[in-house]
Amino acid sequence: KAGVTQTPRYLIKTRGQQVTLSCSPISGHRSVSWYQQTPGQGLQFLFEYFSETQRNKGNFPGRFSGRQFSNSRSEMNVSTLELGDSALYLCASSLAAGGPETQYFGPGTRLLVL
């Protein structure tokens, strides 16, 4: 089975712009979670989607949003980018939500905001 894929792998944006990141989960996985990884804050949970519905949301401003499509692919969007948004954004998929499912991580999208 193919693993979790994320596109693009690298992005450079300037302050004020917006960005959309994409995540394709492992085939058959219906839950997709997003995390932001920075050296200072570590891994922080952004949100989780299951069956096109947001189940959980972390403590991030409304500039961070996401969605999930019927094929379980997910996108996250960050509007009005700030320098502090520079990070590695990780997507993780699991078989189902609400169970003790192991999350499988993608390679991440590295976003640099100038």
Added chain:
Amino acid sequence: AQTVTQSQPEMSVQEAETVTLSCTYDTSESDYYLFWYKQPPSRQMILVIRQEAYKQQNATENRFSVNFQKAAKSFSLKISDSQLGDAAMYFCAYLGPPNTGNQFYFGTGTSLTVIP
């Protein structure tokens, strides 16, 4: 909110030796799950081992084993016969009960160096 603490930012071990990485967590739940993930430099995060809180027996995966102390809320990872490929950042993670979704709480990580 649940918290996960890894008090060792960096650790080193001689090749073929044993090393233990520490992790403590805080939760009021009785049913939860604990994980160790490994993130090699510039590579994606992969699962090393997982432990269900209701299981008293410590999980083992080949050279990797855990020491799960539920009362002490401690979850350490032991790597035996360390290999150069074990060099990575290791993250301890907590997942709540099944009805709370898939929000993982991660520690800040321990960077493991393996010395040849």
